[in-house]
Amino acid sequence: MSLRLAADAVVVLHLAFILFVLFGALVVLRWPRLALLHVPAVAWGAAVELLHLYCPLTPLENELRRAAGEAGYAGGFVEHYVIPLIYPPGLTPELQLWLGGLVLLVNLPAYAWLGWRLLRR
Numbered sequence: 416m417s418l419r420l421a422a423d424a425v426v427v428l429h430l431a432f433i434l435f436v437l438f439g440a441l442v443v444l445r446w447p448r449l450a451l452l453h454v455p456a457v458a459w460g461a462a463v464e465l466l467h468l469y470c471p472l473t474p475l476e477n478e479l480r481r482a483a484g485e486a487g488y489a490g491g492f493v494e495h496y497v498i499p500l501i502y503p504p505g506l507t508p509e510l511q512l513w514l515g516g517l518v519l520l521v522n523l524p525a526y527a528w529l530g531w532r533l534l535r536r
Contacts, residue, residue, distance in 0.1 A: 418483035425476040429501050432472070436460035436518055440525030447529060457522050464515030467508055 437460075439453040463470055 416483075418479050419485065422476050422479035422483060422485070425472055425479060426498060426501065429470070429472045429476070432456065433460070433501065437521055440522040440529075444525055444529055447533075450526075450529075453522075454526075457518060461515045461518045464511045464518065467511060 435453065436456050439449070439456060443450045443453050462468060
């Protein structure tokens with residue numbers, strides 16, 4: 416039971432990281448020092464999608480699930496609602512390129528505005 420909960424926690428952490436990568440620039444506008452965490456997160460998130468890298472959270476989650484005696488993602492709220500957001504059906508390399516571009520497209524305007532605001536000071 417605790418291994419299953421640990422695997423679920425990894426999925427929730429994975430989703431939180433994805434949301435931070437996508438929308439963290441909006442938080443950085445309020446707290447600019449958070450950029451020290453967000454910029455590397457965006458670089459990693461874009462690299463994973465654009466270069467088709469494997470996120471280290473995925474094997475960790477799968478290993479925890481195997482150790483818990485599970486074979487898949489059936490059952491529970493986390494498996495039903497959160498996992499499809501992280502691992503959408505039909506994820507192709509082309510779609511991953513679009514997602515990587517989306518990460519950059521969402522964050523670049525916020526950082527451009529922040530840079531402009533800092534230069535005005």
